Amino acid sequence: MKHINIKVTGKVQGVYFRATTKAVADQLGIKGFVLNQKDGAVYIEAEGDKFALDSLLEFCNEGPDRAEVKQVEVEESPNMKGFKNFEVLKRLK
Numbered sequence: 001m002k003h004i005n006i007k008v009t010g011k012v013q014g015v016y017f018r019a020t021t022k023a024v025a026d027q028l029g030i031k032g033f034v035l036n037q038k039d040g041a042v043y044i045e046a047e048g049d050k051f052a053l054d055s056l057l058e059f060c061n062e063g064p065d066r067a068e069v070k071q072v073e074v075e076e077s078p079n080m081k082g083f084k085n086f087e088v089l090k091r092l093k
């Protein structure tokens with residue numbers, strides 16, 4: 001299990017990016033959250049096994065149909081947070 005932080009930039013808000021990310025994460029058994037940032041990016045924290053996280057990153061590079069992904073930044077974190085599920089958040093708690 002590992003923890004990654006993902007920032008997706010481009011036309012990624014208002015295109016169901018968060019809802020689709022949650023559906024993908026739930027299918028893959030990934031725990032964490034996704035939220036829109038004020039700068040127009042989408043921010044994701046995700047925990048899961050390597051295969052699941054790699055699959056989530058593949059999705060992030062494509063996004064849902066109406067998204068136009070410009071860049072995906074990934075940072076691995078040594079700190080597991082032990083999320084219980086995957087949530088769509090309005091803002092960082």
